[in-house]
Amino acid sequence: MRALHAEWTKFRTVRGWVLGSVGAMLASVLFLLVGTASSNQHPQGVTALPVGPGGEAVNDSFYFVHRALTGDGSITVLVTALTGVLADPAGGPGGNTSGVTPWSKAGILVKESLDQGSPYAAMMVTGAHGVRMQNDFTHDRAGLAGSPSAAEPRWLRLVRTGRTVIGLDSIDGVRWTEVGAARLPEPATTVQVGLFVAAPAAVQASGGGSSSPATATGDFRRVTLSGAWGQAAGGWQGGQVGGDAGTSGSYAPGTIGGWTATTGEGFTVTGAGDIAPVVGGPALGPAFTVETFLVGTFVGLIVLTVVAVQFVTTEYRRGLLGQTLAATPHRSRTLAAKATVVATVAFAVGAAAATVSIPLGELRAHATHFAVLTVPTAVQARAALGTGLLLAATAVLSLALGVVLRRSATAITAVVAATVFPHLLAFGGMLPSGPAEWVLRLTPAAGFAVQQTLPRHDQVLSVYAPSSGYFPLSPWGGLAVLGTWSALALAAAAMLLRRRDA
Amino acid sequence: MRDDVGIEVAGLRKRFGATQALDGMTFAVRPGRVTGFVGPNGAGKSTTMRVVLGLDAPDAGRALVGGRPYRSLRSPLTRLGSLLDAGALQPSRTARNHLLWLAHSQGLPARRVDQVLEQVGLADAARRRAGGFSLGMRQRLGIAAALLGDPPALMLDEPFNGLDPEGIRWIRGLLTSLAAEGRAVLVSSHLMGELEDVADHLVVVGRGRVVADTGVRELLAGVAAGRVMLRTSEPLAAAEVLSHTGATVQVTGPGTLGITGLPGEAIVARLTAAAVPFAEVATHRVTLEEAYLALTGDAVQYRSADSAAGVER
Numbered sequence: 001m002r003a004l005h006a007e008w009t010k011f012r013t014v015r016g017w018v019l020g021s022v023g024a025m026l027a028s029v030l031f032l033l034v035g036t037a038s039s040n041q042h043p044q045g046v047t048a049l050p051v052g053p054g055g056e057a058v059n060d061s062f063y064f065v066h067r068a069l070t071g072d073g074s075i076t077v078l079v080t081a082l083t084g085v086l087a088d089p090a091g092g093p094g095g096n097t098s099g100v101t102p103w104s105k106a107g108i109l110v111k112e113s114l115d116q117g118s119p120y121a122a123m124m125v126t127g128a129h130g131v132r133m134q135n136d137f138t139h140d141r142a143g144l145a146g147s148p149s150a151a152e153p154r155w156l157r158l159v160r161t162g163r164t165v166i167g168l169d170s171i172d173g174v175r176w177t178e179v180g181a182a183r184l185p186e187p188a189t190t191v192q193v194g195l196f197v198a199a200p201a202a203v204q205a206s207g208g209g210s211s212s213p214a215t216a217t218g219d220f221r222r223v224t225l226s227g228a229w230g231q232a233a234g235g236w237q238g239g240q241v242g243g244d245a246g247t248s249g250s251y252a253p254g255t256i257g258g259w260t261a262t263t264g265e266g267f268t269v270t271g272a273g274d275i276a277p278v279v280g281g282p283a284l285g286p287a288f289t290v291e292t293f294l295v296g297t298f299v300g301l302i303v304l305t306v307v308a309v310q311f312v313t314t315e316y317r318r319g320l321l322g323q324t325l326a327a328t329p330h331r332s333r334t335l336a337a338k339a340t341v342v343a344t345v346a347f348a349v350g351a352a353a354a355t356v357s358i359p360l361g362e363l364r365a366h367a368t369h370f371a372v373l374t375v376p377t378a379v380q381a382r383a384a385l386g387t388g389l390l391l392a393a394t395a396v397l398s399l400a401l402g403v404v405l406r407r408s409a410t411a412i413t414a415v416v417a418a419t420v421f422p423h424l425l426a427f428g429g430m431l432p433s434g435p436a437e438w439v440l441r442l443t444p445a446a447g448f449a450v451q452q453t454l455p456r457h458d459q460v461l462s463v464y465a466p467s468s469g470y471f472p473l474s475p476w477g478g479l480a481v482l483g484t485w486s487a488l489a490l491a492a493a494a495m496l497l498r499r500r501d502a
Numbered sequence: 503m504r505d506d507v508g509i510e511v512a513g514l515r516k517r518f519g520a521t522q523a524l525d526g527m528t529f530a531v532r533p534g535r536v537t538g539f540v541g542p543n544g545a546g547k548s549t550t551m552r553v554v555l556g557l558d559a560p561d562a563g564r565a566l567v568g569g570r571p572y573r574s575l576r577s578p579l580t581r582l583g584s585l586l587d588a589g590a591l592q593p594s595r596t597a598r599n600h601l602l603w604l605a606h607s608q609g610l611p612a613r614r615v616d617q618v619l620e621q622v623g624l625a626d627a628a629r630r631r632a633g634g635f636s637l638g639m640r641q642r643l644g645i646a647a648a649l650l651g652d653p654p655a656l657m658l659d660e661p662f663n664g665l666d667p668e669g670i671r672w673i674r675g676l677l678t679s680l681a682a683e684g685r686a687v688l689v690s691s692h693l694m695g696e697l698e699d700v701a702d703h704l705v706v707v708g709r710g711r712v713v714a715d716t717g718v719r720e721l722l723a724g725v726a727a728g729r730v731m732l733r734t735s736e737p738l739a740a741a742e743v744l745s746h747t748g749a750t751v752q753v754t755g756p757g758t759l760g761i762t763g764l765p766g767e768a769i770v771a772r773l774t775a776a777a778v779p780f781a782e783v784a785t786h787r788v789t790l791e792e793a794y795l796a797l798t799g800d801a802v803q804y805r806s807a808d809s810a811a812g813v814e815r
Contacts, residue, residue, distance in 0.1 A: 002608065318590055322557050327604055
């Protein structure tokens with residue numbers, strides 16, 4: 001503790017280091033302001049993306065043929081076909097071809113209200129992923145495999161009992177299998193129940209990724225209801241939920257949403273859009289993410305690297321290390337004290353800069369009419385605290401390399417080359433996707449993953465690659481890679497410090 | 503605690519590349535006196551001090567402070583205060599803050615910092631950046647750092663460097679009083695004259711080992727060896743009378759003779775008995791510098807023999 005006290009006194013009594021740390025924070029925030037000031041005003045004011053029950057930005061846009069269910073009840077349906085049309089990816093006129101996107105959906109839905117983002121539970125057939133039960137945007141469970149056809153149709157059923165909704169599927173309408181259960185957040189008496197069709201845009205992964213509209217049509221037979229159904233206004237009503245398709249794609253040219261009743265208690269429903277969380281990728285469009293508000297981290301990181309390196313190389317240059325080690329002969333303890341000081345300062349700078357930058361960035365985005373990809377509060381907090389940890393780990397790496405290399409310029413160059421440079425290389429489009437991902441797995445730049453708030457969902461097709469802002473590792477996994485580098489460098493520094501004459 | 507031996511080094515050997523910096527360095531610094539650590543530049547004085555502080559690891563031998571290796575000491579600055587390089591400062595840090603982090607590293611209160619600043623006469627400059635200090639002020643700051651832990655042993659490397667005469671007088675007084683308080687004080691210098699009237703004991707080194715380890719009084723007595731200066735108007739008569747006594751008589755100038763081998767009282771008695779007139783009989787006072795030169799003269803011979811041996815090594 002004495003060594004720590006001494007090192008802290010050393011740090012706070014050099015004005016350049018204190019100003020550097022405060023400057024690192026201010027520079028981070030300033031960099032954000034400059035960055036957002038230069039962005040063009042978005043021409044048509046984008047409405048905010050709807051937010052799901054979990055706090056994340058969602059797409060909630062689909063065609064819905066619905067009735068009110070005022071109490072307990074169930075809906076059963078037989079899906080005999082899911083077909084669709086795809087717009088020409090090149091955008092040519094009238095170039096529609098038939099086909100369904102993998103996550104096109106046709107099925108039954110229990111939804112708290114017709115408002116976008118409201119809680120729901122759904123059973124559906126999909127373009128390429130079989131029967132699924134999904135609820136509240138982020139939950140997805142697999143049911144029967146395969147696509148429906150007249151020869152091999154799929155039975156779907158939702159049963160509401162109080163706040164619980166159970167999803168079941170069957171191939172014959174006799175033997176039923178429970179796929180999953182969901183809980184509606186509030187014991188609402190009246191919910192909207194019915195048939196829905198959605199079709200997310202087709203995604204082309206090549207060439208950095210692009211997307212093109214798609215429309216899907218579901219054939220439903222033998223719609224059977226039981227329970228407390230409202231009888232208002234002639235029963236079924238059809239309409240598009242969510243006039244704005246968000247980032248999920250709009251109708252293919254020449255198609256519109258709609259429904260017709262067919263013989264045998266059947267319906268044909270045509271729709272587009274998606275019921276799913278918003279992810280990054282070609283379809284995201286002009287929306288800001290939390291990580292774009294943290295762009296100033298680079299400036300802060302470089303400034304803190306200089307401070308952390310100088311914190312030890314100055315002692316070599318001035319011959320001060322002898323006094324330090326005469327005062328605290330236990331060399332590893334001295335190094336640990338120094339590392340603790342720079343890590344604590346860097347964490348405070350990073351966490352504070354991020355905590356200021358995120359709301360500030362949101363304000364700037366709203367002022368310039370850009371949508372913000374909202375994430376749950378916990379994810380936002382992780383990105384902010386993670387920024388602190390990212391800088392702390394980088395500061396420890398800087399200090400350790402300062403001990404190993406003993407020269408400021410060399411050590412600073414090494415740290416920037418190991419952190420900022422791979423990041424630019426991987427995200428600047430200079431590398432193809434494969435090598436870019438390996439760079440972000442192996443180099444200390446992997447640590448920036450802790451700032452990623454762009455969600456990754458298996459039930460949403462996108463290009464989950466660095467070109468879309470996706471790190472190959474999880475946030476904590478990436479930070480662990482950086483932490484490992486820092487720990488190795490610190491161990492090497494400790495060994496050299498013990499072995500070398502001071 | 504006042505240990506019998508303040509600082510002790512035994513058989514230290516240290517090689518830097520082709521240079522044998524320490525070659526069996528052995529001596530002890532006892533409490534209550536100032537020990538001068540003298541030798542030409544490159545003789546191994548600084549390296550020895552760095553080994554004592556645990557900064558450089560010796561290839562062989564050991565160094566103890568109060569009977570223990572420095573690196574095993576808790577709060578080492580309270581056991582041994584040292585000044586190795588007065589220029590070792592962060593220029594933008596103030597004098598007070600420089601001492602403050604050292605105090606914190608030993609668990610000493612900030613009050614102690616102000617005390618030593620007062621003691622070395624830097625109280626007025628306490629809040630000035632050390633980078634703007636003159637070499638003399640840096641030496642004072644370095645000494646303040648050495649005194650910070652009120653240690654029973656002190657080790658100062660060339661503390662007289664860059665000091666004006668007033669500063670040199672101040673350090674001499676300080677060193678004398680520190681030793682009078684019972685502390686063991688080791689002061690290195692490459693100029694013997696600086697240690698005149700300060701050092702009680704001398705460790706003279708050359709080529710990484712001790713050439714002489716002796717009390718200052720004995721050293722001077724040995725070199726002076728009864729040399730008496732005689733001023734007389736009849737040098738030939740005086741030489742005639744004294745040469746019969748077996749003393750060696752040299753003519754050192756017009757009307758002055760240097761006599762060795764006969765005490766001053768005996769010279770007076772003989773000349774009076776023989777009625778040879780004389781104006782002055784004085785015992786020649788040998789300076790430490792002369793004594794040192796006499797010693798290093800021996801060391802040069804010693805050195806040539808050593809380098810011949812070094813070829814075989």
